[in-house]
Amino acid sequence: MILFCSVSFLGYGLSCLFTKHMVLEFERYGLAHFRAATGILQILASIGLIIGIAVPQIGGISALGLALQMLCGLGVRLKIGDPMWRCIPAAGYLLLSGHIATQLL
Numbered sequence: 001m002i003l004f005c006s007v008s009f010l011g012y013g014l015s016c017l018f019t020k021h022m023v024l025e026f027e028r029y030g031l032a033h034f035r036a037a038t039g040i041l042q043i044l045a046s047i048g049l050i051i052g053i054a055v056p057q058i059g060g061i062s063a064l065g066l067a068l069q070m071l072c073g074l075g076v077r078l079k080i081g082d083p084m085w086r087c088i089p090a091a092g093y094l095l096l097s098g099h100i101a102t103q104l105l
Contacts, residue, residue, distance in 0.1 A: 013042030060104030
């Protein structure tokens with residue numbers, strides 16, 4: 001579960017930094033100025049999750065940070081009127097990250 005979450009957020013974080021698709025998505029969200037910070041935070045948190053295997057507090061804090069990001073992401077998607085099927089990944093990762101945080105903290 002931790003490895004799956006870590007790899008997922010690493011991929012998303014790298015995508016935020018290096019793909020045109022994510023540039024367009026963050027513009028659609030009205031949050032273009034947060035794209036790079038989002039990517040960097042997700043990469044750092046994915047590394048923190050891996051470290052959390054050995055140092056649970058670091059993993060728990062990382063997972064909590066990711067859960068907060070996903071809560072914000074879900075809120076943004078709802079605010080801009082995305083259909084529910086587009087909200088499901090954010091909701092799923094919110095629950096997964098929250099679960100990991102509760103297990104490690």
